[in-house]
Amino acid sequence: MTIANVGRRLLVAIFGLVLNFILIRYNTAEVLNTYVYFISIYMLFYIFANWGGRFFNTKKISENPKGVNSLVSSLISSKIILVVFSTLIIIFLPLKVEIKILIIVFLFLKSLTQIFDSLILYRKKSQIVFVTEVLLNTSFLLFIFLYNNINPISFLLYFVILELLKSVYYFTILKSEISFKFSINKGYKILKKSIYFFGISIAGFVASKADFYIIGVLIDKQTMSYYFIISSLSGISMVIYASIINTFETSIYRFNNTLFKKLEHSLKSFGLLFSIVAAFGFYVSLNYLYKIPVDIKFTVFFLINIFIFTLINFEMYRFTKLEKQNIILIILILSGIINLVFSFLLINKMGLFGAFLANTLGLMFNYLFLRFYLVKKPINEV
Secondary structure, eight states, X not given: OHHHHHHHHXXXXXXXXXXXXXXXXXXXXXXXXXXXXXXXXXXXXXXXXXXXXXXXXXHHHHHOGGGHHHHHHHHHHHHHHHHHHHHHXXXXXXXXXXXXXXXXXXXXXXXXXXXXXXXHHHTTOHHHHHHHHHHHHHHHHHHHHHOTTOOHHHHHHHHHHHHHHHHHHHHXXXXXXOOOOOOHHHHHHHHHHTHHHHHHHHHHHHHHHHHHHHHHHHSOHHHHHHHHHHHHHXXXXXXXXXXXXXXXXXXXXXXXXXXXHHHHHHHHHHHHHHHHHHHHHHHHXXXXXXXXXXXXXXXXXXXXXXXXXXXXXXXXXXXXXXXXHHHHHHHHHHHHHHHHHHHHHHHHXXXXXXXXXXXXXXXXXXXXXXHHHHHTSOGGGO
């Protein structure tokens, strides 16, 4: 079970690595740039459509296993409401009609995936899901590799079809958990309950992605595509780490203070070791696979960036356990502002490194703010 859960997250990481490699080495720059542009627009709306996110879904399902069917119905209703609102904005964007349609479909499918993932984790279906995802992802990558004269729109279409096939499969194996009946009222109640989780998600998005969007605005699409690969390697490292820890997510919330402190100590050592390995992979991948030159200084900051993330990842569990989502929200907003300010100050002068430095500074202040809050609280509350 644990291996399958970690394997699913690793699969996402490997899929992203290989897809980026195929696009940058075996397709035209237009395909890569269109893909990056598509993802960048999608992410802006996904952070809204995702709303409470997987943290909220998993927490609520684990708290009330007998009411899963009703909860899932309400969650899906909330996603439909959010995607409809997003669609009303997307249709007015200055994009090709085909791209608009693909963004809307992809957005809806990915918003449901967070619900499916929580159910897969809770119902211990990760093993069979992992095998199916390996087959689907491998087939897609092989197709894109062999069909290397693909045009940008066709690539996006196949990319969305892949997600559609996954969603159909998830629904098939989880259909006993889903008795869907659309309800605006129930959907609204879910949105209201998860408002802090949404705030945390959007603030976290700004804190972690502001540098990516600003580099596209201040420089050009090609540089943005390169930075997308760099930030993808960072994101992939974070996904791998989080997937290992998330395997025990439902148990972590039930740990007493003694177990919580032991886990914190162990994860700091593991996080440092993981960050060193990730930094080595970052240096080798960029210089020898993607042919994007980075030096030791950049690699050291990558190591620092990932290690700080591992520390923050644990603090998210602590603050969620303490029902301190409002504090997380405030701190993420401050961190997002820091990332924005440093991005504007550093990107024009330092390019890709300046963007990543701004991101790292945002993460560092995030962690410092979280720790400062804990120092000010009585020990029995943390």
